[in-house]
Amino acid sequence: MIAAGGGIGGGGVLVPIYILVMGFSPKHAIPLANITVFGGAVANTLLNVKKRHPLADRPLVDWDLILVMEPLTIAGALIGAFLNKLLPEALLVVSLVALLSFTAYTTLKKAIRMYKAETRAMLAERGSARVREDGTKESELTRMAREQEEEKQEEEEEDSRENGAAAAAKDKEEDDDLSLFSSATDLKNKEQLQQILEEERHVKMGNVQVLLLLFVVILFINMMKGGGALKSPLGIRCGSTSFWIANGAMLGWILLISFFARSYLVRKHEIKEAVGFPYVEGDIKWDSRATIVYPVICAAAGFFAGMFGVGGGIVKGPLMLAMGVHPKVSSASSACMILFTSFTATTSFVVFGLLDMDYAAVCMTVGFVATLVGQIGLFYLMEKFQRNSYIAFSIGGIVLLSAFLMTIQSLISMADSGGPKPPTGICTGKQ
Numbered sequence: 001m002i003a004a005g006g007g008i009g010g011g012g013v014l015v016p017i018y019i020l021v022m023g024f025s026p027k028h029a030i031p032l033a034n035i036t037v038f039g040g041a042v043a044n045t046l047l048n049v050k051k052r053h054p055l056a057d058r059p060l061v062d063w064d065l066i067l068v069m070e071p072l073t074i075a076g077a078l079i080g081a082f083l084n085k086l087l088p089e090a091l092l093v094v095s096l097v098a099l100l101s102f103t104a105y106t107t108l109k110k111a112i113r114m115y116k117a118e119t120r121a122m123l124a125e126r127g128s129a130r131v132r133e134d135g136t137k138e139s140e141l142t143r144m145a146r147e148q149e150e151e152k153q154e155e156e157e158e159d160s161r162e163n164g165a166a167a168a169a170k171d172k173e174e175d176d177d178l179s180l181f182s183s184a185t186d187l188k189n190k191e192q193l194q195q196i197l198e199e200e201r202h203v204k205m206g207n208v209q210v211l212l213l214l215f216v217v218i219l220f221i222n223m224m225k226g227g228g229a230l231k232s233p234l235g236i237r238c239g240s241t242s243f244w245i246a247n248g249a250m251l252g253w254i255l256l257i258s259f260f261a262r263s264y265l266v267r268k269h270e271i272k273e274a275v276g277f278p279y280v281e282g283d284i285k286w287d288s289r290a291t292i293v294y295p296v297i298c299a300a301a302g303f304f305a306g307m308f309g310v311g312g313g314i315v316k317g318p319l320m321l322a323m324g325v326h327p328k329v330s331s332a333s334s335a336c337m338i339l340f341t342s343f344t345a346t347t348s349f350v351v352f353g354l355l356d357m358d359y360a361a362v363c364m365t366v367g368f369v370a371t372l373v374g375q376i377g378l379f380y381l382m383e384k385f386q387r388n389s390y391i392a393f394s395i396g397g398i399v400l401l402s403a404f405l406m407t408i409q410s411l412i413s414m415a416d417s418g419g420p421k422p423p424t425g426i427c428t429g430k431q
Helices: 002-006 011-020 026-048 063-086 089-125 140-174 176-200 205-225 241-275 290-308 313-323 327-351 357-385 389-417
Strands: none
Touching (some): 011 026, 011 389, 026 063, 026 327, 026 357, 063 205, 063 241, 063 313, 089 290, 089 313, 089 389, 205 327, 241 290, 290 313, 313 389, 327 389, 357 389
16 A cells, blocks of 8 residues: 555565465465556556646656656566576575665655655745755844845846847847748747647557557567466477577567667657757656666666566666656556566466466455555645655655565575575476
8 A cells, every 4th residue: 555656566565475474485475466566556557547747738647758668677577587486585585675775765865855845845835934955944034134135136137138138129130031030940840849749638649559569469479488387379398499589589579669669759859859848847858868778777677576576666666766757757657667567577477387376366456456545545645735755755665664574584584494495497387
């Protein structure tokens, strides 16, 4: 429920609970956590898909953000699912705990900064005493002096604008020919800008269709190749040459979609810059650098999703906040990405025979209902108290709790087994 508001799934909390409380082995707890995360992602997406951006007339879910980040996230999830069966359990857990601890620290630090900024803004709106950066309040005399200084600056700016207007009028008289050409260009840019703004108002179905195509092809290849407890309809044996060719084909398809997404968004960014698109706080400018750096980081997030059953959001949520994405947009977009990532990882666990179908439906239902309640509750509190920082606190709190529970779970597991468990093979089925 707490993770729901941040759109991060909560797999890092679910895995230790399934192991310590429910008594599942780590190899089966991770797939069950993944399908629980998937149920939560379904609920989150259903709630967010009709919401609007808080600062612009467009959907809350940023489909450009998803298009450029999700393909390589899925690639990372597929690789992570393989390594889940190959790497020693101790190495997996220690690496995850270290990552989550650092992520929790940075996210909570940002949440505190956001909370303080919101407090200052709320006090200013209510006419309360001004709050300085160090948290102290200024005296009445200081406030009056500051207001007089601000009024003086406004008068100077007004004079500057009047002088600028006069100079502009003179320049206009001298450049009539250039003005005619500029007017025609401005009119064309204005029409193109209006077209872009109209497109931004609606869900970008082209992006959704590309993502669905990406997902369907990956799912089809994944099921056709088989592996572990699931036999291939085409007779492909796990570990054979055909098996690895099929996996290579999946990764190749993902890279092709990633290249298409990058080209599309870079071209779109150039057009927006040319027509003067009005970016708002939290918008990402998808230039040639951003479309490489952020997807690569998302590939690492997907890697952890497949390897630990954490849905990817536990890494991508803090990542998007660090990128400067608006908290509400981050939460909604992360939940949509988790929908793709967790389902892809879950199908891989089914193929490998690790998902306990006796509990799968129950876990998915629990994830759906808990997320529904948590999402509605958190957004009610955010609207009531005007605090977007609650999302950041939700993300940071869940990440920190995940690190704590994973540490306890790993210590207990090693104590019970007399040491770290050896890895299994890729083609080992359900035990």
